[in-house]
Amino acid sequence: MIEVEGLTKVFVDQPVVDDVSFFVPEGQVLGFLGPNGAGKTTAMRMITAFLPPTAGRIVVAGVDLDADPVGLRRKVGYLPENVPLYPELRVEEYLRFRAAVEEVPRSEVGDRLAEVCDRCMIQDVRRQVVGTLSKGYRQRVALAGALIHKPAVLILDEPTVGLDPNQIIKVRELIIELGRDHTVVLSTHILPEVEQVCERVAIIDRGRIVADGTPDQLRSRMVGNPRLLVELRGADGDGREALLSLPGVTGVEDRGACSYVVEHAPGSDPREAVFRLAVARGWVLSAMTTTQASLEDVFVRLTTREEPPVAEGV
Amino acid sequence: MTKILAIVRRELIAYFSSPLAYIVLTAFLLMQGYIFSIIVSFLNNPTTQAMTPLRLFFGGTVFFWLFLLFTVPVITMRLLAEERRSGTIEVLLTSPVTEGQVIAGKFLAALLFYVVLWLPTVIYVVLLKQHSSIDLRPVAAGYVGVLLIGFLFLAVGTFTSTLTNNQLIAAILAFAALVALFSIGLIEQLLVSSSWIRDALGYMNLWTHMDDYAKGIIDTRHVVYELSVGLLFLFLATKSLEVKKWR
Numbered sequence: 001m002i003e004v005e006g007l008t009k010v011f012v013d014q015p016v017v018d019d020v021s022f023f024v025p026e027g028q029v030l031g032f033l034g035p036n037g038a039g040k041t042t043a044m045r046m047i048t049a050f051l052p053p054t055a056g057r058i059v060v061a062g063v064d065l066d067a068d069p070v071g072l073r074r075k076v077g078y079l080p081e082n083v084p085l086y087p088e089l090r091v092e093e094y095l096r097f098r099a100a101v102e103e104v105p106r107s108e109v110g111d112r113l114a115e116v117c118d119r120c121m122i123q124d125v126r127r128q129v130v131g132t133l134s135k136g137y138r139q140r141v142a143l144a145g146a147l148i149h150k151p152a153v154l155i156l157d158e159p160t161v162g163l164d165p166n167q168i169i170k171v172r173e174l175i176i177e178l179g180r181d182h183t184v185v186l187s188t189h190i191l192p193e194v195e196q197v198c199e200r201v202a203i204i205d206r207g208r209i210v211a212d213g214t215p216d217q218l219r220s221r222m223v224g225n226p227r228l229l230v231e232l233r234g235a236d237g238d239g240r241e242a243l244l245s246l247p248g249v250t251g252v253e254d255r256g257a258c259s260y261v262v263e264h265a266p267g268s269d270p271r272e273a274v275f276r277l278a279v280a281r282g283w284v285l286s287a288m289t290t291t292q293a294s295l296e297d298v299f300v301r302l303t304t305r306e307e308p309p310v311a312e313g314v
Numbered sequence: 315m316t317k318i319l320a321i322v323r324r325e326l327i328a329y330f331s332s333p334l335a336y337i338v339l340t341a342f343l344l345m346q347g348y349i350f351s352i353i354v355s356f357l358n359n360p361t362t363q364a365m366t367p368l369r370l371f372f373g374g375t376v377f378f379w380l381f382l383l384f385t386v387p388v389i390t391m392r393l394l395a396e397e398r399r400s401g402t403i404e405v406l407l408t409s410p411v412t413e414g415q416v417i418a419g420k421f422l423a424a425l426l427f428y429v430v431l432w433l434p435t436v437i438y439v440v441l442l443k444q445h446s447s448i449d450l451r452p453v454a455a456g457y458v459g460v461l462l463i464g465f466l467f468l469a470v471g472t473f474t475s476t477l478t479n480n481q482l483i484a485a486i487l488a489f490a491a492l493v494a495l496f497s498i499g500l501i502e503q504l505l506v507s508s509s510w511i512r513d514a515l516g517y518m519n520l521w522t523h524m525d526d527y528a529k530g531i532i533d534t535r536h537v538v539y540e541l542s543v544g545l546l547f548l549f550l551a552t553k554s555l556e557v558k559k560w561r
Binding site for chain 2: 070071076078084101102
C-alpha cells in the first residue's frame with residue numbers, strides 16, 4: 001500500500017531524513033518510533049505530498065508522488081501533529097469544508113459526515129464552534145476531517161500528544177479500530193502506545209530507520225544479549241572495570257549506588273564469576289537478577305546518542 | 315472550482331467572525347459618509363463650478379488613497395500568514411488542492427470582502443440621482459476603477475501574506491509594497507529631465523489612473539497595467555507558497 005524507497009530530505013546540507021526505505025502492506029498499522037527531532041514528521045510530510053523529497057521514491061496506493069502529487073494526496077488522510085483547525089468554524093462547517101476540498105461528491109457528503117461523526121464520537125458537538133472545543137474533541141474532529149474522503153492510507157503524526165489519559169485510551173481504541181479497514185502509519189515517542197496499537201514498528205533515529213519489525217521481533221532481537229542486574233556493595237568506582245574483565249561480559253553500565261547492569265554474550269553465564277569476583281575483592285553481593293530486554297531498552301539502545309541531537313528542520 | 319469556492323466560503327466566514335471586518339467596514343463608511351457630506355454641501359453652494367461631484371468619491375481626495383493603503387493590508391494580512399501560523403496550510407496542501415487554487419480562493423474572498431466594503435456607497439449615488447441630475451456613466455467607470463485598483467492592491471497583499479507566518483509583518487510588508495507602488499507614479503512629477511523615464515513612470519501613476527476612471531475614461535492601458543501587475547503578484551504568491559510550504 002505504501003512503498004518508500006531511498007527517501008531523503010536535506011535541509012541546508014543537513015540530512016533530516018536519510019535514505020529511508022520501507023513497505024507497508026494493506027491493512028497494516030505501522031508505528032514510527034523515534035526521539036523528538038528524529039525526522040518522523042519530515043518523513044510523514046513527504047509521504048503526504050506536502051514536502052517535496054530531496055531524493056527517493058514514494059508510491060501510495062499505486063500512485064507515484066513524482067507522477068501525480070495531487071493524485072497521491074487524494075489517497076491519503078493526514079492528521080498533523082499540532083492538530084490544526086479553523087477555530088471560527090462550527091464542527092459541521094469544518095467537515096463540509098474538508099469534504100469539498102477532498103472532492104467528496106456533493107450527494108455523499110451527508111452520509112460521510114454522519115459516518116465520521118459517528119466513528120469519531122463527535123455527534124454531540126456537531127453544531128459547536130471548533131475554537132470552543134476541548135483538546136480531546138479537537139483531536140477527534142481533526143481525525144474525522146482526515147477520514148471524510150475514505151482515504152486508503154491514514155497518516156497520523158503523534159495522535160495522542162497533549163491528551164489526558166482517558167482521552168489517550170479513547171484515541172488509541174479508535175486507531176486500533178481504524179486499523180481494521182485502513183492502512184495506518186502513526187508516529188509517536190510513547191513506547192507503550194506502539195506496543196498496544198501497532199502491528200509493526202520502525203525505529204527511526206537521526207533520519208534513518210535503525211530497526212524494523214513487530215514489537216516481539218524487536219524484543220527478541222535484544223534477548224540475544226542477556227543482561228544481569230548486579231549490586232556490589234563496597235565496590236565504589238572499581239566495580240565497572242572489574243566486571244568488564246570477566247569472561248563473556250560485553251558491557252557494563254554503572255547505574256550508581258553500587259548497582260550495575262552487566263551485558264554478556266549469549267550462551268555465556270557470568271553469574272558464578274561475578275560471585276567469585278565479589279568474594280575475592282571482599283565486596284558484598286547484595287543482589288543479582290537476570291533481566292529481559294523491554295522494547296524500551298531496544299529504543300534507548302538504538303537511539304542513544306553521544307553528540308547533541310540534530311534539530312528537525314521544520 | 316468547487317474547491318476554490320469552498321476556500322472562498324471558509325475565508326468569508328473567517329472575515330465576518332472577526333471584529334476586524336466590522337471595524338474596517340465602520341471606518342470605511344464613516345469616511346465615505348464624510349466625503350458624501352462634503353459633496354452635498356458642495357452641490358448646495360450656488361457658486362460651484364460645473365464638474366462631476368462624484369469624482370471626489372473616487373480618488374479625488376487624499377482620503378481615498380490613505381484609506382486604501384491602510385485597509386488593503388488589513389484585509390489581506392490574515393490570508394496565508396494565519397494558515398501558516400496555525401498549521402492549517404498543512405491540512406489544505408495535503409488534500410488534492412493545488413497552490414494556485416489556494417491562492418485563487420483566498421484572493422477571491424478578499425476581493426469579495428472589498429466589494430462588500432464598497433456596496434453601501436451605491437446608496438449615495440441613488441440619493442444624489444434623486445435630487446440632482448448626475449451622469450451615471452462616469453460613476454460606473456469610477457466603480458470599475460475602484461475594482462481594478464482593488465484587484466491590484468489585494469494581489470500585492472495576498473503575496474506579502476505568503477511571505478511570513480506573522481499577520482502583523484504581513485500587513486506591514488503589504489503597506490510598504492503598496493506605498494512604493496503608489497508613489498512610484500508620483501515621482502513622475504518630480505522628474506523633468508529624461509522624457510522616457512517620465513513616460514514610464516507616468517504609465518504607472520495610479521493617481522491619474524483613478525482620476526481618469528472617475529472622469530469616465532476607461533483607458534485600456536490603465537486596465538492592462540492593473541490587471542497584469544495584479545496577476546503577476548498572484549503568480550508570485552503561488553510560487554512563494556510552493557517554495558515556502560515548510561515553516
